[in-house]
Amino acid sequence: MKSDSKIPVSTYFGSMTFDHKAMRAKLPKDEFTALQDTIKAGKKITAEIAGVVAHGMKEWAMENGATHYTHWFQPMTGSTAEKHDAFLSIDRDGTPIERFSGEQLIQGEPDASSFPSGGMRTTFEARGYTAWDPSSPAFLMKGGKDLTLCIPTVFISYHGEALDAKTPLLRSMDAVSKSAIRLLEVLGVTGVSRVKTFAGCEQEYFLIDKKFYSERPDLVMCGRTLLGALPPKGQQLEDHYFGSIPDRVLEFMQDVEHELYLLGIPAKTRHNEVAPHQFEIAPIFEEANIAVDHNLLVMEVMRKIADKKGFALLLAEKPFAGINGSGKHNNWSIGTNTGINLLDPGDTPEKNVHFLVFLVAVLKGIYKRADVLRMSIASMGNDHRLGANEAPPAVVTVFLGELLERVLDAIESGKVDLKTEKQVLNLGLSQVPVVNKDYTDRNRTSPFAFTGNKFEFRAVGSSQAASVPNMVLNTLMAEAVDEIADAILAKINAGQERDSAVLETLREQITATKPIRYQGDNYSDALQQAAKERGLPNLKNTPQALRVLLNKDIQDMFVKYGVLSVQEIDARLHIRLERYVKGIDIEARTLQLMLRTFVIPDVTEYQGGIGSSFNNLLAAADSIGLSEKALKSQADNFKLLAENLSTLIDMTAELDEAVEKIETLATEFEKADYCADTLLPFMSEVRVVADKLEQVVDRSRWQLPTYSEMLFEH
Numbered sequence: 001m002k003s004d005s006k007i008p009v010s011t012y013f014g015s016m017t018f019d020h021k022a023m024r025a026k027l028p029k030d031e032f033t034a035l036q037d038t039i040k041a042g043k044k045i046t047a048e049i050a051g052v053v054a055h056g057m058k059e060w061a062m063e064n065g066a067t068h069y070t071h072w073f074q075p076m077t078g079s080t081a082e083k084h085d086a087f088l089s090i091d092r093d094g095t096p097i098e099r100f101s102g103e104q105l106i107q108g109e110p111d112a113s114s115f116p117s118g119g120m121r122t123t124f125e126a127r128g129y130t131a132w133d134p135s136s137p138a139f140l141m142k143g144g145k146d147l148t149l150c151i152p153t154v155f156i157s158y159h160g161e162a163l164d165a166k167t168p169l170l171r172s173m174d175a176v177s178k179s180a181i182r183l184l185e186v187l188g189v190t191g192v193s194r195v196k197t198f199a200g201c202e203q204e205y206f207l208i209d210k211k212f213y214s215e216r217p218d219l220v221m222c223g224r225t226l227l228g229a230l231p232p233k234g235q236q237l238e239d240h241y242f243g244s245i246p247d248r249v250l251e252f253m254q255d256v257e258h259e260l261y262l263l264g265i266p267a268k269t270r271h272n273e274v275a276p277h278q279f280e281i282a283p284i285f286e287e288a289n290i291a292v293d294h295n296l297l298v299m300e301v302m303r304k305i306a307d308k309k310g311f312a313l314l315l316a317e318k319p320f321a322g323i324n325g326s327g328k329h330n331n332w333s334i335g336t337n338t339g340i341n342l343l344d345p346g347d348t349p350e351k352n353v354h355f356l357v358f359l360v361a362v363l364k365g366i367y368k369r370a371d372v373l374r375m376s377i378a379s380m381g382n383d384h385r386l387g388a389n390e391a392p393p394a395v396v397t398v399f400l401g402e403l404l405e406r407v408l409d410a411i412e413s414g415k416v417d418l419k420t421e422k423q424v425l426n427l428g429l430s431q432v433p434v435v436n437k438d439y440t441d442r443n444r445t446s447p448f449a450f451t452g453n454k455f456e457f458r459a460v461g462s463s464q465a466a467s468v469p470n471m472v473l474n475t476l477m478a479e480a481v482d483e484i485a486d487a488i489l490a491k492i493n494a495g496q497e498r499d500s501a502v503l504e505t506l507r508e509q510i511t512a513t514k515p516i517r518y519q520g521d522n523y524s525d526a527l528q529q530a531a532k533e534r535g536l537p538n539l540k541n542t543p544q545a546l547r548v549l550l551n552k553d554i555q556d557m558f559v560k561y562g563v564l565s566v567q568e569i570d571a572r573l574h575i576r577l578e579r580y581v582k583g584i585d586i587e588a589r590t591l592q593l594m595l596r597t598f599v600i601p602d603v604t605e606y607q608g609g610i611g612s613s614f615n616n617l618l619a620a621a622d623s624i625g626l627s628e629k630a631l632k633s634q635a636d637n638f639k640l641l642a643e644n645l646s647t648l649i650d651m652t653a654e655l656d657e658a659v660e661k662i663e664t665l666a667t668e669f670e671k672a673d674y675c676a677d678t679l680l681p682f683m684s685e686v687r688v689v690a691d692k693l694e695q696v697v698d699r700s701r702w703q704l705p706t707y708s709e710m711l712f713e714h
Contacts, residue, residue: 014264016064016147018057018138026056038134040337041194042174045134051102057138058087058100061149064140069100069149071108071130074165076575078465080296081155083108084148105151106132128163130155133170136293139263152293161568165467168563169289172474173197175561179478180334180342183361183485187354188498194337197474198454200285201295202269204326204462205302206278206314207249209713212705213312217598221590222583223316223463224381226683227599229691230322231708243272249279252309256281259301265294275324276711285331285454288474292466295328315463318384320707321687325385326462332473333454334358344453349407353502356411357484360509362455363398365480366448367516369472369557370396371537371548373448374459376472378545378576380583382461383676387540392447392459394545395531395538397518399446405519411503412510445522475563484509542580543672549573577668584675588659591683595652598703599690603645606697607638614638644693651686658682 014021023032031052037043045053061069070082087098108130136152155164162168173196180195213219218226245253253270260267266284273280281298285291299315306313318325335341342358349355366373374396377386387393400408443449447459460469484505491501515534520526531538539545548554549569558564564572614634621631658679665671694702 009261013261013266014137016140016262017264018060019264022060023056026060027053031056035134042135045106047102047106049102050106050132054100054102054105057105057149058098061138061140061147062087062098064147066140066147066149068146069104069151071132071153072150073130073153073155074296074465074467075155075163076165076572078165078463078579080300082148082150108153128155128157133166133289135170135287136290137264139297141263142259161565161571165465165471166289166292168568169292169467169471169474171563172471172478172561173288175478175563176334176474176481179481179485179561180336180358183357183481183488184336184354186485186488186492186498187357187502189354192336192338192340195342196335196337197288197470197477198285198331198333198335199288199291199466199470200283200331201291201298201460201466202280202282202329202331203295203298203302204273204278204280204328206275206319206326207252207306207311208277208314208710210307210310210312212710212713215703215705216710217594218587218590219312219314219319222587223314224319224384225321225707226587226591227594227687227690227694227704228321228707229694231706231711245270245272245279248309252305252311253279253281255309256298256302256305259305260298263294263297263301265297267298273324273326275320278324278326282329285333288332288470292470295466317379317381317461317463320711323711325391327385327391327458328460328462328464328466330457330460330466330469331451331454332457332470334477341453343450343455345404349404356407356506357502358481359400359404359450360408360506360513361477361480361484363513363516364484364509365473365476366396366398367513368480369476369554370516371539371545371551372472372476372554372557373457373469374537374539375545375548376469377457377459377461377464378539378542379461379464380542380580381463382459383541385461386459392445393522393527394540395522395527395536396447396459396516397522397527397531397536398455398516399443399449399519400517401443401450402519404450405517408510408517412507414507443519443522446518447522471563475558475561478561479557541676543577543669543676546573546576546580546672547669574668577672581662581668581671581675584679585659585662588655588679588683591686592652592655592659594704595648595655595686595690599693600645600649600652602701602703603641603648603693603697606701607641607645609698609701610638610641641693641696644689648686648689648693651682651689655682655686 018026020036023035027035031049034043034045034049035053038045058069067088068084068086070084072080072082075081085104087100089097089099091097130153133152133154138149138151140147141150152166154162154167154170156167157163162171176197177195181192184190184192184195208219216225218224257267257270266286267281268284269280269282271280272278281302283291283294283298286294303313315326317327333341333343335343340354342354343362344352345355345359346352374394385391444458447457449456449458457469457473460466487505487508488498488501491504492498496504515536518527518530520530528538530536539548549572555566555569558569559566617626617631617634620626662671662674662679665674694704694706699706
């Protein structure tokens with residue numbers, strides 16, 4: 001369907017998904033009901049019903065122009081994977097016919113040896129399975145001339161180990177549901193059969209002209225610039241955030257939104273971000289596994305549309321030095337199948353027992369497992385962003401806001417009659433209505449902030465899939481909820497009334513978790529000092545954060561809740577270390593290439609021209625009466641240029657040795673630590689010298705597109 005602004009979005013929203021409406025139209029009543037039970041309650045689906053569903057799905061897909069189908073899954077690469085098979089089959093008599101069986105819907109068999117397994121599979125053990133995830137709707141994706149039916153699946157090994165990011169997420173959702181139902185029953189709430197976690201990913205990104213992108217090897221190979229001097233103007237005027245969206249960018253956004261609406265992805269907000277050429281798209285929130293799937297599709301759709309529009313989409317966390325990087329704010333909440341948002345304070349949060357208990361459970365989970373949460377967002381790209389006075393720091397704390405801080409303090413001290421009805425802000429302008437005042441102000445520096453009826457995890461990197469952060473949040477929440485339920489039950493079994501047991505448990509946990517609550521500026525040095533005093537983990541880079549997975553207590557948590565086995569944890573640790581080292585190795589080798597084929601030749605050529613001019617000046621100095629001071633100024637300028645070039649040539653040779661040293665180190669952790677502590681800092685030193693030279697070389701002799709061009713030319 002072509003975009004037409006005159007057609008209401010609601011009339012075509014989700015038309016490219018096998019959603020509730022399409023299922024009802026294509027499936028018999030009994031099979032439709034059975035599939036809904038599978039989607040909503042997790043009931044197993046029989047082979048017979050799968051066959052009927054497959055036929056209906058195929059008919060719907062073909063009516064919309066699909067010729068192939070694929071099992072769409074999330075291997076441990078951080079992105080998605082797919083293998084397309086045609087519906088076309090040939091009968092015994094040679095007659096062509098389109099077929100799609102229940103077995104083909106339920107299970108696929110890609111080559112598992114070709115995907116990262118972290119040692120769980122050897123190369124010759126190729127068998128792996130994809131298995132249909134009915135909870136996430138199938139969709140039609142356009143590519144080339146035709147459409148492909150994409151079936152969201154999990155990816156497992158021959159022996160059942162999770163080889164993907166989705167399987168542990170689904171397991172964690174089951175775990176937190178079971179624990180939360182148990183706690184609700186302890187609190188006297190019955191009739192809840194499922195507790196769901198919800199998510200919404202606010203996606204930040206940069207757009208630059210494709211012609212500049214293709215002329216920058218660092219952007220092509222690494223997704224970020226390894227060289228580049230800051231322009232005179234960056235973001236210091238604060239005039240880009242929420243500014244007028246350029247027409248060309250707005251057209252891109254409109255085309256993206258149209259494709260997302262067809263796919264049933266509820267894009268809600270678009271705006272300029274802080275840095276030049278930086279933007280954001282945000283959705284309406286959905287169940288966590290669907291939200292993760294949809295965010296992966298958002299990134300894929302944006303890449304395709306950007307290419308068509310002559311843009312390059314940059315999802316790296318820090319594509320440009322010296323200006324803000326990009327994140328993916330992960331909004332997380334928890335609610336029941338009966339419609340209760342367990343993180344909604346209501347009008348009187350001090351009297352909302354369910355809210356208070358689950359709020360304190362979040363505090364308990366984050367306080368106990370802050371290191372695991374930090375691990376969940378650790379990556380090479382995010383290391384450049386976290387703690388850079390533009391993004392949350394590497395220290396995980398929780399921001400609640402003034403009102404909720406007062407509520408918790410009142411409960412802790414025994415004063416539970418605090419008035420917390422919603423306040424209004426009267427602006428004193430007759431033509432402007434009064435404004436409801438939220439329970440929390442916004443602390444944009446906090447990594448984990450309460451924002452009214454949910455928590456916003458702001459430390460997730462822009463290029464990351466949100467599967468792992470949500471999986472970790474769900475798991476630590478399941479553990480915390482269980483421990484709170486145990487504490488309440490112990491008091492009840494000892495003879496306390498339930499209300500008294502709940503209140504006493506709340507007081508205990510509010511006191512115990514107080515160190516994780518931080519209401520100040522997370523960019524300041526005061527936080528670093530507070531973290532040290534409170535014993536909060538400060539894991540400053542990816543190798544430090546990944547070591548958390550070696551902790552037996554943390555491994556036991558994942559195993560206890562059935563989210564990850566020890567073998568699956570070890571595999572993920574190995575894969576992430578390997579990706580970190582390989583990523584930095586690629587960046588270092590790209591920097592070598594750029595220095596040798598762009599920077600050094602450009603500066604050498606410019607130096608030759610300056611040298612010739614200076615020699616001519618020397619020859620004419622006496623005849624034109626040039627002063628010694630003037631001659632010395634030009635000589636000093638030429639000398640500085642030559643010295644910086646010589647320094648850069650020497651540093652390039654040192655970089656060669658530094659890169660080669662990686663392979664001499666024995667273990668993945670040794671390699672990762674070396675990259676983090678030695679190689680990356682040296683690359684930054686090399687960049688400083690190269691960027692100085694860029695600022696003095698004639699622009700006509702500098703081959704690489706500059707920051708000024710990439711960030712300020714539309």
